[in-house]
Amino acid sequence: MTLRCAVLDDFQSVATTAADWSPLAGRVDVASFPEHFATEDETAEALASFDVVVTLRERVPFPATLLDRLPRLRLLVASGMRNSVIDYAAAARNGVTVCGTASAGTPPVELTWALLLGLARNIVPEATALRTGGPWQSTVGADLHGRRLGLLGLGRIGSRVAAVGLAFGMDVVAWSPNLTAERAGEVGTRLAASKEELLATSDFVSVHLALGDRSRGLIGAPELALMGPDAYLVNTSRAAIVDQDALLAALHAGTIAGAAVDVFDTEPLPADHPMRTAPRLLATPHLGYVSRANYAAYYGDAVEDIEAYLAGSPVRLLGA
Template sequence: MTLRCAVLDDFQGAATAAADWSPVTDRVEVVSFTEHIGTEDELAAALAGFEIVVTLRERVAFPASLLARLPALKLLVASGMRNSVIDHAAARRHGVTVCGTASSSTPPVELTWALILGLARSLVPENTALRTGGPWQSTVGADLEGRRLGLLGLGRIGSRVARIGQAFGMEVTAWSQNLTPARAEAAGASLAASKEDLLRASDVVSVHLALGERTRGLLGAPELALLKPTTYLVNTSRSAIVDQDALLAALHRGALAGAGLDVFDIEPLPVGHPLRSAPRLLATPHLGYVTWDNYRTYYGEAVEDIRAFLAGAPVRVLG
């Protein structure tokens, strides 16, 4: 019997190019979905009859209500070893095994710095002007050396962002609810006295926190009002940590120099969404983990997960 495997959000058609699926194709038919499926009704219809689903990061939620509508589903593979949008308890109740894969922190670190540098040197407007016959030099760049980089979160990704900040000659400070002076010092940063102190004093603020009850809405209108009008805010972590409406209002009134976003409340971001035309915004379509090396890991280990499941010995089981 041939099983069917759906690969979701394969926007670039890269899933089969990034990994060798031949170890399972004798028993599994692989179907890539290159367009995002937005609603639960559409997902239930599209995935009906699929025994295996491979989902990318946390772009598609699998709540109990959806899992109940997918009686054929037996294996759900998620890239990364943590996924907050899968109802793991419901998956167990419905007999669905959930497995993960390894994931590198390098790509989001590099993208964070691409956004910081792009903002500081106005790379997009200057490139657009150069290519379209616009003015020669219309902006003045912001220096990074000697400025303060404030990191909200100093974990696996934040600590690497800190080291690059030091290489640029920046003073690095960090804050999170459980961060200690010793841990901050080990990453080459100083511990800010409070979140508010970090926001007031930083020239660049970058978010590297996990989303949870304590971090949801961590930066709202009162917190954004603490930023200097020359400060840049970057979020490559989770959209819900920063109040999107408050940030949009702050950008329109010039309350900060600019923002770099890779994450959004709605993904893909709808055509006509106000963030698409917001001033002082450098935005990318959730590219944080989208690199060939990471895709080779994601999809290569997805194949391993499927093969192990078919052999009756699942690996990297989540939840």
């Protein structure tokens, strides 16, 4: 019997061309969905006839209530090797195998610096003014050389962001709950005495923590108040690490110089979401993982996951 595979959130309609799906020919029919399903009911209805689902990042939750409504589902492939919105116990109870894929750390690093530089040098307003007959040079950019970059998190991505900051001649400091001075020194940075000290003394703060109980809401109104009116915040990690209402309030009040964000509490971002019109904000539609190489890794591994499952030897198991 030919299985049916759904690829979710294929916004650019490239999933079936980003990798070679031919090994599944004759065994699996693949259908991609470029539109996002906004509700659980929509998701359940659309996926009711599929045996395999490939889901992109953590945009579509798979709680027990949804998994219970997908009796045909046997394999769920999630891009990356960490997914916080899948109920693994419910998947196991429903006989659903969950697998992950490789995920490159370089694309989010590169986007972090694109956002930080765009924010510091006011690239979007200056480029817009140039193209629309606006003023010639209406802003004064912030310098990077000699300024302090504070990193919340110094893991696989944070350490690479640190290396670029050092290349720019920045003073790089880092903090996370388990970070040691030895680890910070290994990548040429210094351990901040505390989260508060990092926020109060950094000209640029960039978030690179995994979302968990300890990091959720880590940056709220009191923390943003420590940063001051000349400091910038960059978040390419997870929206829930930064209190979104507090960030909006700080941007409107001008208590921080600006922010650049690539992640949001709801994705895709609703048309009337206040983040779309907030001042002092450079925002992108979760582009951190969107690159040719990363898509090739995601979908190439998805094909391998499906092949291995069909062979009776699943690989890259999640939640096991």
